[in-house]
Amino acid sequence: MSGTDAAIRQAVRDRLPSTIADLSQLVRLPSVSWNSFDPENVVKSAEAVAELARGTGIFDTVEIKRAAIEDTETLGRPAVLAKRAAKNGRPTILLYAHHDVQPPGNAADWDTPPFEPTVKGDRLYGRGAADDKAGVMAHIGAIRALTDAVGADLDLGIALFVEGEEESGSLSFSNFLVDNREALQADTIVVADSNNWDTETPALTVGLRGNVKFTLTVSTLAHASHSGMFGGAVPDSMLATIRLLSTLWNEDGSVAVDGLTTYDGETPDYDEEQLRQEAGILEGVTPIGRGSILSRIWGQPSITVTGIDAPSTDAASNTLAPTTSVVLSIRIAPGQNAEDALQAVEAHLRAHAPFGAHISLAKFELGNPFLVDTSGESVRAAKQAMADAWGVEPVELGIGGSIPFIADLVREFPNAEILVTGVEDPDSRAHSPNESLHLGVFEKSLLAEALLLGRMNAQTSGE
Secondary structure (H helix, E strand, O other): OOHHHHHHHHHHHHHHHHHHHHHHHHHOOOOEOOOOOOOHHHHHHHHHHHHHHHHOOOOOEEEEEOOEOOOOOOEOOOEEEEEEOOOOOOOEEEEEEEOOEOOOOOHHHOOOOOOOOEEEOOEEEOOOOOOOHHHHHHHHHHHHHHHHHHOOOOOOEEEEEEEOOHHHOOOOHHHHHHHOHHHHOOOEEEEEEEEOOEOOEOEEEEEEOEEEEEEEEEEOOOOOEEHHHHOOOOOOHHHHHHHHHHOOEOOOOOEOOOOOOOOOOOOOOOOHHHHHHHHOOOOOOOOOOOOOHHHHHHOOOEEEEEEEEOOOOOOOOOEEOOEEEEEEEEEEOOOOOHHHHHHHHHHHHHHHOHHHOEEEEEEEEEEOOEEOOOOOHHHHHHHHHHHHHHOOOOEEEEEOOOOOHHHHHHHHOOOOEEEEEEEEOOOOOOOOOOOEEEHHHHHHHHHHHHHHHHHHHOOOOOO
16 A cells, blocks of 8 residues: 555545534535525535635635526526646546435425434435535545645646536536536546445446436317216326326336337346345335346336326316326436437327327436446546455446436547446435435545545556
8 A cells, every 4th residue: 555545544534524524514505406495505505515625725716606507598506616727747537526405305204304414323314415415525525635645736637516406407517518618627527426336335337327308298188078977988188198108118017118229238146135125115016127137227228107297186076187297207228319219209109199199298308328438547547446445346337317417528528537436325315215324435435536536646647
């Protein structure tokens, strides 16, 4: 172990209590970026992150910036952008995370207040404790450890980009990259917003599914009619919607849409019992799909109905509904273009609309999948840093979820190596009640990033 590596390890240990305290302060800020929540909380969160960046003492500039939402003049949520220039031939690394969070949901579903960070056992509970304020603090903590070890006069170039609207769709992300391309230019990009295999095994995410999301509206009547007077002869929109949706899946629950492709990649061992435990599948309920379990999640498409506009059970009346709307969320396999996937799903829906029902699609969100070229030097360096920090070789992980903005990073910075890392584990429950961060995972993830920064600081660009 080099002297710098040893000094970084010691600095991570020494600073861990204060790093967790700073993380807890961030968690106390209810920085939900959805339009129905107070935007001032996102502003306060950005200000807190900017202050943490300034406190490292290494950045030439630290700014809170906004960009216009695509195709509008409306500004998105505030992001933090900090930069220091590389010196003496060293490379530049861009560190990404986001400071906004999901809504807390029903407070009654939480065991502790969602915005009051609470340590229970080896976990810190709170909304954003894992996703992704821990990612923010992994970057800040790694920079602090590096400066403790080698001083603040680094040769490594570092850009820190902490977004403020990832949980609400990153609607201004693309414009932000264009507006700030020079400041964000880097040889390596670290996106700290993913998962680890478990609490003892690190992971580098090398594959992400893309997403296609839209609202489907099915109409059969010009106006509502009495279900007793006309039921049995008149096709109501709910019937048509149910029949149409049922065509999207095979009997085993796998997707039945022609034109949606699969990706045939190797997957680690992962059995049904682990799936049941991690996903909370009820006793007697069977998993869906075909092939290995992880291939279903990482390399095959999925379609989920995530919302429906229909009369509530409390407000139900004897009425034939003229129109029904649902939100469809389609995850697409690495290697497929999101536009092509949308066309395939739309063609299927139009071909299978029952009873001549009228259908329309609106409110589109598209994101391409991502597949890492694992042959690059930064990938090798990151995996070695993970192995040294955790004491275990990392797993190359696929993720069933999507990070659509990575396609924007690839487009704007085609020569940069992109590393998708994270501080979460399968029990973190990001987006769910009782979200939490495993503090041991946090320490090892922070150390891995700090070791990577230290080693990059000692190399010349292109080594």
